[in-house]
Amino acid sequence: GAVVSQHPSRVICKSGTSVKIECRSLDFQATTMFWYRQFPKQSLMLMATSNEGSKATYEQGVEKDKFLINHASLTLSTLTVTSAHPEDSSFYICSARGIGRVVAEAFFGQGTRLTVV
Amino acid sequence: GIQVEQSPPDLILQEGANSTLRCNFSDSVNNLQWFHQNPWGQLINLFYIPSGTKQNGRLSATTVATERYSLLYISSSQTTDSGVYFCAVQTNQAGTALIFGKGTTLSVSS
Numbered sequence: 001g002a003v004v005s006q007h008p009s010r011v012i013c014k015s016g017t018s019v020k021i022e023c024r025s026l027d028f029q030a031t032t033m034f035w036y037r038q039f040p041k042q043s044l045m046l047m048a049t050s051n052e053g054s055k056a057t058y059e060q061g062v063e064k065d066k067f068l069i070n071h072a073s074l075t076l077s078t079l080t081v082t083s084a085h086p087e088d089s090s091f092y093i094c095s096a097r098g099i100g101r102v103v104a105e106a107f108f109g110q111g112t113r114l115t116v117v
Numbered sequence: 118g119i120q121v122e123q124s125p126p127d128l129i130l131q132e133g134a135n136s137t138l139r140c141n142f143s144d145s146v147n148n149l150q151w152f153h154q155n156p157w158g159q160l161i162n163l164f165y166i167p168s169g170t171k172q173n174g175r176l177s178a179t180t181v182a183t184e185r186y187s188l189l190y191i192s193s194s195q196t197t198d199s200g201v202y203f204c205a206v207q208t209n210q211a212g213t214a215l216i217f218g219k220g221t222t223l224s225v226s227s
């Protein structure tokens with residue numbers, strides 16, 4: 001299967017600071033990337049969809065000014081949590097789907113566990 | 118939006134037992150995937166199965182798209198099968214994102 005790499009896997013930051021999470025497709029070009037958030041013992045909730053070279057589309061209830069998404073190339077999307085607060089602590093997972101060996105199947109990164117103190 | 122319901126929510130098995138996990142969905146789909154989330158949070162792709170039947174070792178899956186359900190079979194379960202199993206679907210109406218069910222938490226004891 002295709003490989004999606006997410007970095008960092010774990011981050012602890014102070015309240016009020018910003019954190020950037022990277023999501024890379026290593027062996028295929030991802031025309032579309034997705035960002036999900038997962039709270040403990042819950043399912044994955046879609047936050048936003050990003051297409052290379054265009055603005056991200058955010059799900060209802062997700063603050064676009066707080067969760068900045070940049071999909072600058074066909075292999076990289078970034079999520080920046082700005083002015084983080086303890087309630088932003090969660091597990092963030094990216095997914096990619098695109099042209100290449102597999103078109104419809106989605107693959108996921110390893111996830112980033114964010115703790116805001 | 119589309120509803121994705123998984124059952125049972127929790128399942129406890131002895132090693133060697135077989136199990137069936139179910140995923141019902143409320144609308145037509147053009148993509149359905151099964152995942153296993155390991156204790157570290159990594160989502161492992163099990164099956165991409167918008168329709169039909171597939172098998173991979175001790176795991177198999179069947180999707181009956183016309184009746185809007187999918188089944189994941191685990192045979193001769195092992196302790197390493199423990200974790201959360203998610204079904205996720207994509208519809209034309211929902212754009213291109215996968216929408217997840219709430220998952221089935223499987224615990225296999227030796």
